[in-house]
Amino acid sequence: MPWQFIVTTVVIVALILLPFALLYLRRRWLTGQGGLFDCAHRVRDDTPGHGWALGVARYRGENLEWFRSFSLGLTPKLVLQRAGTTYVHQRKPEGLEAIALFADSIIVTVKDRVTGHLHTLAMSRDEVLALMSWLESAPPGSHYLPGSADSPR
Incomplete structure (x- = not known):
């Protein structure tokens, strides 16, 4: 497998998961506010x-x-x-x-x-x-x- 394919796959997966990670971090931040x-x-x-x-x-x-x-x-x-x-x-x-x-x-x-x-x-x-x-x-x-x-x- 060429390294470009692996890098592209990792970037695509990261972009797909980023909104979910940001929502989770926002919820944690709001919860931390009490x-x-x-x-x-x-x-x-x-x-x-x-x-x-x-x-x-x-x-x-x-x-x-x-x-x-x-x-x-x-x-x-x-x-x-x-x-x-x-x-x-x-x-x-x-x-x-x-x-x-x-x-x-x-x-x-x-x-x-x-x-x-x-x-x-x-x-x-x-x-x-x-x-x-x-x-x-x-x-x-x-x-x-x-x-x-x-x-x-």
Whole structure:
């Protein structure tokens, strides 16, 4: 076998494996930052049961940061601030959602009170309880937004 064939084969195999190695290293880096858990986010609401993106999330100070699983980006794709986020409701996955999401997921809807946008997240039951506790444990008065109808007069 000529040496050029061996070198070409090694380069091709390395290029094929490189994205998987980078995804693994990214996940390890994010895990090393602390408190990472599986969390899917519904990025499109146009079709019932569709539009889910698998990801991971973590609590970072007063924020919940969400990262796509199959991305090489090191910055979160979604950041929810505790003071500006309220719990709306939760439900079990229906139809295709039960197949597309993580096993035993609960779907939670939260509202960004600054923009008014509803965010739909899917996570384990334990993580739902952690999210609700995190939202409820905000410091007193922090849920009042300046200039909002909720603000005390």
